[in-house]
Amino acid sequence: MSDTILETRGLTKEFLGFLAVQNVNLSIRRGSIHGLIGPNGAGKTTCFNLLTKFLQPTRGTIIYDGRDITNTKPAEVARLGLVRSFQISAVFPHLSVLENVRLALQRARGASFDFWRSDSTLKQYDARARELLEDVGLTEYAALQAGQLPYGRKRALEIATTLALEPVMMLLDEPTAGMTSDDVDRIVTLIKRVSVGRTVLLVEHNLKVVEGLCDRITVLARGEVLAEGDYASVSRNPDVQAAYLGTDPASVGVPESALNV
Numbered sequence: 001m002s003d004t005i006l007e008t009r010g011l012t013k014e015f016l017g018f019l020a021v022q023n024v025n026l027s028i029r030r031g032s033i034h035g036l037i038g039p040n041g042a043g044k045t046t047c048f049n050l051l052t053k054f055l056q057p058t059r060g061t062i063i064y065d066g067r068d069i070t071n072t073k074p075a076e077v078a079r080l081g082l083v084r085s086f087q088i089s090a091v092f093p094h095l096s097v098l099e100n101v102r103l104a105l106q107r108a109r110g111a112s113f114d115f116w117r118s119d120s121t122l123k124q125y126d127a128r129a130r131e132l133l134e135d136v137g138l139t140e141y142a143a144l145q146a147g148q149l150p151y152g153r154k155r156a157l158e159i160a161t162t163l164a165l166e167p168v169m170m171l172l173d174e175p176t177a178g179m180t181s182d183d184v185d186r187i188v189t190l191i192k193r194v195s196v197g198r199t200v201l202l203v204e205h206n207l208k209v210v211e212g213l214c215d216r217i218t219v220l221a222r223g224e225v226l227a228e229g230d231y232a233s234v235s236r237n238p239d240v241q242a243a244y245l246g247t248d249p250a251s252v253g254v255p256e257s258a259l260n261v
């Protein structure tokens with residue numbers, strides 16, 4: 001088994017002549033927590049969408065676990081264990097917390113609705129769903145409607161539904177966005193816990209979180225890799241400092257809210 005779980009070569013995505021991601025070479029070590037950081041509009045989410053095949057690259061190749069997935073369909077990529085955390089909107093607010101995880105398990109295993117109705121199957125999903133809730137610290141919320149969860153706990157539920165897919169490598173896009181500091185601490189602990197035996201690629205604006213979690217960091221700016229290394233080295237890098245200080249979302253012509261899709 002190679003040390004590198006994910007590798008991109010010359011990864012490029014063009015939107016109507018605009019290069020959102022250009023010539024990105026990533027190399028992510030198996031078992032690591034790798035940070036992908038950079039100012040608003042740098043191309044981080046686009047990279048995630050390329051890696052999970054929600055977007056097709058304009059150019060370049062993606063090798064996951066020794067296999068070229070450049071032309072692989074998103075569902076197949078997920079089956080191979082490369083899974084992006086779902087957005088909050090993928091949580092069904094009127095279902096209970098437990099039901100949300102059960103549904104994620106059902107979808108992960110591709111069971112039909114008829115099959116789903118059988119009692120023994122239901123019990124089997126229930127048991128696994130409760131385990132996952134335990135893993136993310138949501139046991140006491142199992143019966144609550146997901147829509148009633150406090151914000152930080154919703155992100156934990158999102159992680160549980162991602163874990164339902166048995167990821168080998170998890171992609172987390174801004175897991176602490178909009179959280180209070182208590183919630184941030186809890187999610188950091190949770191990410192540490194769920195990263196055991198897995199690889200995590202983390203997009204995160206909170207640099208304290210990045211410093212605390214990431215073994216290695218790639219800095220993107222304007223679609224290109226600006227720097228790479230551990231936190232100490234990238235945070236000292238003058239190009240990185242300039243990119244962080246010198247960019248505001250307005251300068252790339254896109255409202256901030258539109259970027260977190």
Ligand SMILES: Nc1ncnc2c1ncn2[C@@H]1O[C@H](COP(=O)(O)OP(=O)(O)OP(=O)(O)O)[C@@H](O)[C@H]1O
Pocket residue numbers: 015020038039040041042043044045046047252254256259260261
């Ligand atoms: N579907 C699209 N069509 C056109 N342009 C797009 C599309 N998706 C993203 N872009 C552009 O690509 C650039 C990179 O966007 P992306 O969302 O990847 O940035 P990001 O690094 O995730 O930013 P943020 O930190 O704000 O989430 C932006 O300028 C954005 O406007």
Ligand SMILES: [Mg+2]
Pocket residue numbers: 044045046259260261
């Ligand atoms: Mg983004």
